[in-house]
Amino acid sequence: MATTRIAVAPELRRARLGVSLIFMTNGILLGNLAPRLPEIRDALELTYGGLGLAMAMWPIGSLGLGLAAGAVIRRFRSSRVAVAAMIICAFAMLLAGVADHVVVFGLALFMVGATDGFVDVAQNSHGLRVQRLYRRSINNAFHAMWSIGAVMGGLMGGVAAGLDIPVSWHFVGMTALVIALNVVSYPLLLKGPEPQETVERGEDEAGMPHSSRPRRIPARIWWILLALSMIAIAGAWAEDAAATWAASYLRDELSATATNAALGFVSLQGFQFVGRITGDRAIDRFGQRTVARAGGALVFVGMGLALAFPTVWGTIAGFGAAGIGIATLIPGAFHAADEMPGLKSGTGLTVVSWMLRLAFLASPPVVGAIADATSLRVGLMIMPIMGLIVVALAGVMEPRRLLRPDSAPSSPAAPSSPAAPSN
Structure with a gap:
């Protein structure tokens, strides 16, 4: 039996594009770094083990400061957190690219990890919010945009390395691109705070529980x-x-x-x-x-x-x-x-x-x-x-x-839906 696809409101299509742009720029950052790591390792005179330890500062930053992501999202909204953290993350990656000492490189990656942790939670939170209003699966498509961003970044980094463009100049251009795309994405995102009914259940759409005691x-x-x-x-x-x-x-x-x-x-x-x-x-x-x-x-x-x-x-x-x-x-x-x-x-x-x-x-x-x-x-x-x-x-x-039957609103395009964005 043929299925009828429900019409999607224009604001949801715009929000999907906005979330996709954030995912893509997140991938662009990592993609640009990966091809330049051999040169960065040579410049900092690191062994493979030394590079591995320095790269571990990325997840350390994410774990160290990322725990605050849920509270920040509830206070400032997933849309604002995703865009602001992505811009700060780009500047931190620029610092990693121009670092002339392993300590500076490690600290820069710590900040990349911390801000990337905020971006990860916020972009997934907003993406899940959009998916629930769509009433069909679009989550893998968001992650696909991360991948295409990483491909773009990898090609940018590979060409820059092949042309012997200094890492510092390369990363300046990358930072400008990421900031511009995020500035464009923000007006496209859903308006209003995170859905109230989710907050009332004790958690937000980022999967970050509130401080209430969890069940066994x-x-x-x-x-x-x-x-x-x-x-x-x-x-x-x-x-x-x-x-x-x-x-x-x-x-x-x-x-x-x-x-x-x-x-x-x-x-x-x-x-x-x-x-x-x-x-x-x-x-x-x-x-x-x-x-x-x-x-x-x-x-x-x-x-x-x-x-x-x-x-x-x-x-x-x-x-x-x-x-x-x-x-x-x-x-x-x-x-x-x-x-x-x-x-x-x-x-x-x-x-x-x-x-x-x-x-x-x-x-x-x-x-x-x-x-x-x-x-x-x-x-x-x-x-x-x-x-x-x-x-x-x-x-x-x-x-x-x-x-889930309860994950979708009764009318995905109707402003009166409980999960619909408020203006």
Whole structure:
């Protein structure tokens, strides 16, 4: 039987575009950094382990100050927090690019992490708010825009490196672009504070609980949340391996040019974009469980073969296969956690989100230490291992994805809806 698609109000379409621009600029920042990391490491005279420790300052900043994101969003709205934090994050990344000492570089990355943590919560909060008003899944499309932004940034960084443009001048241009796009995005976002009925239940749409005492969570639910966290971590660690180490691996161990070395990260993000832009339909048809399991297998096979038979273009292809494989893992794990029965809305999302951020602390130092002791090729074995973990744990995800009946308003385009934005 044919389904009737409900008309979407123009203000919702504008809000979707605004959220997409914020996600995209968030990806542009990381994308521009990844291809220049080999040069930054050389300039600061760091070992792989030293770079890994410096990069760990990013998640430390996110964990250290990001806990305040929920309270700040409730006070100033997700739209304002997302845009303001994104602009501050761009300036912090500029400082990282011009740093002439590892301490300055580390402190700049700490501020990048802190502000990125605010952006992450706020942009997802506003994106979920828009999705609820749409009454259909659009969440993976937002994450796809992050991926396309990362591809844009990776290409910008790769071309700049190939043309020997100084990192400082390159990052000045990047900062100007990010600020301009965020200034454009703000008027497009939903007006008014976060939905009141969500606040009254004790949490906001960012999944950040209020200070009320949480109910006791059964052991079985904790196990499922842990498994979902590991699935999200697997996707994040594979993505971080490409962002932090792909350019160095291709340049240092496979003798790729500076521009070609950037293509490992670009390949992963480009194919991740393809996976995310098609992910909602794939999940609706086959279910999160099947898509996640197939994705884990693709990461294992793609990167396993690339590392077993190392060549420049084979490695770039392996990163691309991994990109498709991990495309829906983090959004899928977040969604499954947020839909956990028996939990207050937002509790599961909070648990998985913060376990994911905590795990980010370990990834760069672990791979860097392994690389110093052996080689980056061995350190990157973390990617196929993460793929196997996803295959093993994907059973905790739902075979089909359905929006909660109470998550959508009765009339998505009507201003009188309880979840509709107020002016």
